[in-house]
Amino acid sequence: MNTPLWITATPPAPCAELEIGHLAGPYVAADVLARFLRADGERVLFTTGTADHTASVQAKALRAYRDPGEVADSYRSWITADWLHAGIKFDQIVHPRRDRGYARWIRQLFRELHTDGAVVLRTRPMPYCASCDRWLHGALVTGGCPHCQAAAEGGMCRTCALPNDGGALTDPSCGLCGAEAQMRRIRRPYLLLEQYREPLADYWAASELPPRLAVLCETLVEDGLPDVAVGHPGAWGVTVPVDGFEDHRIDGCFEAAAMHLFGQGFDRRPLPERIAHFGGFGHTFCHAVLLPALLLARGVKLPQDFYVNETYAAAEGPEEAWALDLLIEYGSDTLRRHVLEGRPAARRTDFRMDDLARTRRTLTETWNGWLNRLFDAVYEENDGLVPATAPGGSGWVTQLRRLQRAVDDLRDAYAPETFDPRRVVLLLDEIVLSTADFGHANAYQRRRPSAGGRHLPSLAAQLSVAAALCAWAGPVMPEGTKRLASALRIEPGHPVTADALTAPAPGTRLARLSGPVFGF
Structure with missing residues (x-):
């Protein structure tokens, strides 16, 4: 293989510490595959990042009267500590606000998509909170998913993984103060996915998709791919590089998908022959739909394998589920082995x-x-x-x-x-x-x-x-x-x-075991 296998894992939002479910889902499993391939002599590039500019970080900061950057930095340090204690070794962890050239790179990508007609401007309803005097998007707005009726935030439903435009939520309310949201029309940038319908359909048909993800993708092809808002008015995030939209910011989901390209060095090194992506089902739209669409928009069709996990949640309550606490108490061997044994590959699993x-x-x-x-x-x-x-x-x-x-x-x-x-x-x-x-x-x-x-x-x-x-x-x-x-x-x-399966050389003096070998 001339180029390494590229393994990616969903970038977490640095608005909380990692829970046990995050380790059980993408991160430990992806690290296991990377370690196996490296030991086999394969070249591997293992990347992720932190989704600093998501609305959940902004919401956390607003509730705590803190700067969003401080919140992101604080939780990023906890998340990287979780990865370190769990023995998860990335080759690249993208830091959107600190990596040199990142903001310029993603603005340039956005600008090129707009120039090529992939991103267009549309005027549509968007939730607005009069009490907070704020446009609502992402975690700043809650309501019912228009597709599956589950409780959802703006942008993406974590239950059915389908996008919503915020204004399509049923009974939308402010995620900060709880007030009923008003619908106001505003002009925003949208990525028109329908123009990539045929190449995306061919792409998915040629991939070995997990059954639930295959249902999602085939449904999108059958019903028509949606227009996805890739920008919103606000003060947190990377500015939209379109004249007249300087007060808008690039959407966090778009950024989470594009971030992988920056981590791989999309513009600086040859593309790999294949991507292997690890992530939870609720985040698959960003990586199974948006990322291939971005590549297609740049004239690249890159095969991708998906390792999708379902929810792994603490049965006893969230106070028992923090990854770092469990890693310190039980050690990485015990926790890695445990989450792999109970990994929710096809159905929800409870942690006890x-x-x-x-x-x-x-x-x-x-x-x-x-x-x-x-x-x-x-x-x-x-x-x-x-x-x-x-x-x-x-x-x-x-x-x-x-x-x-x-x-x-x-x-x-x-x-x-x-x-x-x-x-x-x-x-x-x-x-x-x-x-x-x-x-x-x-x-x-x-x-x-x-x-x-x-x-x-x-x-x-x-x-x-x-x-x-x-x-x-x-x-x-x-x-x-x-x-x-x-x-x-x-x-x-x-x-x-x-x-x-070869014993050490005859006559080798073994070291005395002074403590547990596996776990502690």
């Missing part, structure tokens, strides 16, 4: 603290329990040295055959075309459980009167599995696999292949 505690017990009792027994046995029976014998033991031939099949299944579950991180977790658990059983059974070898070192091949066999886990579990639990590799005196980050 007792389930997270169960994940911790699995790592403590099953994974770490087996490793502690193994390392203790090596020290007790062979002075801490890797045995100078080939892997073996009672049942090893069968176990090895199963492990070789398991690694094929792991690669299938890790691969972009068949990506299924939940299955990865289940396969890893089965590998550890079966190897722990193998270890228990062969521990009796040392008690045989004619032992004569018969137990040592089973230790070598288990060490080969431990070494393999440094590769096989690396994308899921990078922190623990680094600790394990260090204790085994091997390098982490090898590809997920059967070749990883």
Whole structure:
């Protein structure tokens, strides 16, 4: 591949800390894919940003009597801390207000779209709050979605993912003071998506869309693509570069889609052959519709794969759901493994603290329990040295055959075309459980009167599995696999292949395990 695979994740709005659902949705899963591909020798560009200019940031600032920039900076620092603690490693995180040239770049893109006729000016009704003396858009206005009737904000419904023009909301009210919104006509810039109907339809038809997203896209083709407001009157955001609209700002959804192009270096480096986008269903319009439309407007048709998640919410209440609190208490291995096991790929999933505690017990009792027994046995029976014998033991031939099949299944579950991180977790658990059983059974070898070192091949066999886990579990639990590799005196980050099933060199002195390997 001449250019790297481009992996993107939805830019979060820096108006709150990340909840557990954000990790369970796009970010950990995207990081797992990026780590797997890098270990395989593939070039990867993994990008995101923060959607600083969304109305939710402005609304948060207005309620707290703060400057929106201060709010965005404050929560961006928390969000990046969440990513850091979770072991999520981006190559580029776009900072819209700080990255050099960003404002100029997005204004130029907007100007070119307007010049080419993709963005036009239209006069239509827009909600207005007389009490606040403010035009309402995004999180500043609430009402009923005109498509699915769910409670929604202006711009985009997070339930059905379809756009609304604010004025189309039923019973719209001010998101700040709650007053009934008035409908006033105003001239604004719109992106006319219908002009890209045929190329978008072909684009979606050629993509392997998740079923719910396929329904959304085919419905848009059937009903006609909407005109989407890409600017609004206001004081927060990047100014619209059209004469007479200096008091308007570029819409946050448009910016969230275009931000990916800036992060990739759209104007400075070759485009990749393919994009893999991770995001929640409620945000898919920006990335499955707006982003391809922007590329088509610039004469580019770029294949894109979508990894869409549904809602993952705390059953006990939002006070239990903050990602950073849980990461500090449970560690990245435990939380990453847990959210992947319960990742809501096809339906809503509830997060419960007792389930997270169960994940911790699995790592403590099953994974770490087996490793502690193994390392203790090596020290007790062979002075801490890797045995100078080939892997073996009672049942090893069968176990090895199963492990070789398991690694094929792991690669299938890790691969972009068949990506299924939940299955990865289940396969890893089965590998550890079966190897722990193998270890228990062969521990009796040392008690045989004619032992004569018969137990040592089973230790070598288990060490080969431990070494393999440094590769096989690396994308899921990078922190623990680094600790394990260090204790085994091997390098982490090898590809997920059967070749990883190799014990450290005979005579290697293992490090003593001074604490938990996975989780804490």
